[in-house]
Amino acid sequence: xxxxxxxxxxxAALGATITEGLRAAVVRRFGTEAGIDNVxxxxxxxxxxxxxxxxxxxxxxxxxxxxxxxxxxxxxxxxDPSRQFRVLQLLHPEGLPVPEPIFEFDxxxxxARAYVVAFVDGESLxxxxxxxxxxxxxxxxxxxxxxxxxxxxxxxxxxxxxxLADFPDSIDPIAATMGRIDRWGVSLPALELAVRWLERNRPxxxxxxxxxxxxxxxxxxxxxxxxxxxxxxxxxxxxxxMEDLGWLCLRSFRFGHVxxxxxxxxxxxxxxxxxxxxxxxxxxxxxxxxxxxxxxIRWAHHNVMQMYGHVTGARRSxxxxxxxxxxxxxxxxxxxxLQGHYT
Amino acid sequence: MSQDAPSLDxxxxxxxxxxxxxxxQLAGRDRYHALCASFLVEIARREIAGGGxxxxxxxxxxxxxxxxxxxxNGLAALAQAIRGGRLDDRFDELLKDLTDHVVRQVRVTRPxxxxxxxxxxxxxx
Numbered sequence: 265x266x267x268x269x270x271x272x273x274x275x276a277a278l279g280a281t282i283t284e285g286l287r288a289a290v291v292r293r294f295g296t297e298a299g300i301d302n303v304x305x306x307x308x309x310x311x312x313x314x315x316x317x318x319x320x321x322x323x324x325x326x327x328x329x330x331x332x333x334x335x336x337x338x339x340x341x342x343x344d345p346s347r348q349f350r351v352l353q354l355l356h357p358e359g360l361p362v363p364e365p366i367f368e369f370d371x372x373x374x375x376a377r378a379y380v381v382a383f384v385d386g387e388s389l390x391x392x393x394x395x396x397x398x399x400x401x402x403x404x405x406x407x408x409x410x411x412x413x414x415x416x417x418x419x420x421x422x423x424x425x426x427x428l429a430d431f432p433d434s435i436d437p438i439a440a441t442m443g444r445i446d447r448w449g450v451s452l453p454a455l456e457l458a459v460r461w462l463e464r465n466r467p468x469x470x471x472x473x474x475x476x477x478x479x480x481x482x483x484x485x486x487x488x489x490x491x492x493x494x495x496x497x498x499x500x501x502x503x504x505x506m507e508d509l510g511w512l513c514l515r516s517f518r519f520g521h522v523x524x525x526x527x528x529x530x531x532x533x534x535x536x537x538x539x540x541x542x543x544x545x546x547x548x549x550x551x552x553x554x555x556x557x558x559x560x561i562r563w564a565h566h567n568v569m570q571m572y573g574h575v576t577g578a579r580r581s582x583x584x585x586x587x588x589x590x591x592x593x594x595x596x597x598x599x600x601x602l603q604g605h606y607t
Numbered sequence: 608m609s610q611d612a613p614s615l616d617x618x619x620x621x622x623x624x625x626x627x628x629x630x631x632q633l634a635g636r637d638r639y640h641a642l643c644a645s646f647l648v649e650i651a652r653r654e655i656a657g658g659g660x661x662x663x664x665x666x667x668x669x670x671x672x673x674x675x676x677x678x679x680n681g682l683a684a685l686a687q688a689i690r691g692g693r694l695d696d697r698f699d700e701l702l703k704d705l706t707d708h709v710v711r712q713v714r715v716t717r718p719x720x721x722x723x724x725x726x727x728x729x730x731x732x
Contacts, residue, residue, distance in 0.1 A: 305617050306647045357631035426708070451680070451682055451683035451685075451686035451687070452682075452686060453682055453685045453686045453689055453701075453705055453708075454705045454708075454709055455686075456689035457689050457698070457701055457702065457705055458684045459700065460689060460690075460695060461698070480688070482666045496670045581640060581643075582646075582647055583609045583639065583640060583643045584645045585643070586643045586646055586647060586648055589647075589650055589716045589717075589718075592709055592712035592716050593713055593716060593717055593720060594711075595705075595712075596706075596709045596710065596713050596720070598708070598720070598722075599702065599705060599709060600722060602702060603702060603706070605722065605724075606722075
């Protein structure tokens with residue numbers, strides 16, 4: 265058997281194992297009459313497997329999404345799937361646009377580190393959202409919708425999310441981020457200089473709220489009317505609300521539209537105004553800028569992680585190799601922002 | 608030792624042209640990884656064309672750290688010095704010098720993203 269045939273044969277075996285595990289999990293929860301159909305394996309997500317399927321329960325058929333963490337990177341910065349699922353269980357009943365959590369896999373299932381949510385149709389690719397003519401109405405609405413989403417999220421009582429309190433990013437995001445970079449054995453003077461700046465300019469204590477942690481262009485599903493669902497809860501944690509605003513405005517996530525700071529979609533003013541209206545709290549633009557400086561460090565850290573996975577042989581790919589060289593681009597944007605050349 | 612043609616740069620260019628040729632025939636993940644492969648080969652071509660001159664980097668490290676042992680990881684030592692607060696009074700100078708350092712890296716990795724002030728022939732910021 266050729267290497268290519270072996271690869272496709274093992275992929276088929278994996279597919280059969282996942283499909284069977286999914287079927288058994290559905291029967292456990294919905295009864296022996298329930299089944300699955302129309303199973304589609306997608307390739308979206310670097311360390312997660314995403315599988316779409318129909319749940320057939322009597323006469324009803326419902327499109328669902330199975331998500332499984334397949335690779336736990338060394339020194340992982342990501343929340344385990346079980347806590348991601350608990351975050352969704354908090355947010356969905358509040359009426360926030362998030363996928364409805366359906367069930368979580370447990371010790372009696374053959375599959376682990378996985379959960380199922382409702383399927384939401386929409387586009388997530390940044391280039392299409394930012395450039396395609398049919399998304400023009402969505403682009404018009406985006407800043408206000410994004411501000412409203414974060415404002416409503418941050419207005420929630422954080423007490424039910426205390427299960428995130430021991431996540432390192434909930435304790436001290438700078439220490440958590442730099443600690444991981446240290447453990448990957450990487451030294452980046454530009455990041456160290458930015459940390460010194462952050463330490464000297466730290467904002468006064470902010471209220472502690474449940475944060476999305478990765479709210480940026482690419483992590484939401486949109487249609488022509490705007491945001492349909494906010495995805496990706498691997499980085500949810502407790503912290504200062506402005507951290508989420510700064511992350512969305514990070515220059516690295518503007519995908520060529522650098523003059524539109526809110527995710528490449530538009531200006532800051534309508535985003536901040538919608539946030540203030542939904543949360544009841546005014547936005548401090550300087551604090552958002554502080555979190556953008558931190559955001560570059562955090563985005564560099566994600567790229568260090570991917571580079572480390574590549575050079576150690578854990579997860580080799582051309583994309584992860586490129587991440588290593590991408591670090592200098594992020595440092596450049598960071599230093600230009602620190603000097604006030606970039607806003 | 609000299610080699611027959613094609614030159615090293617021509618070999619890399621040949622690989623890149625082949626990858627660019629087949630990329631449109633690929634779909635999804637394979638296409639994305641082919642585009643990344645093309646990008647990586649271009650980085651390698653620029654890095655080789657630069658000749659591996661690290662004199663500016665060594666001068667910068669010497670400026671902040673003094674003489675260092677051959678083979679020492681100067682960037683790691685500089686990072687440690689910054690973290691320890693030993694260079695806090697030279698923040699603005701470091702900001703400029705580290706920008707120049709990163710600009711040299713970006714000129715190899717992706718020169719098109721540099722601001723006009725850092726393009727070849729532009730004034731240094």
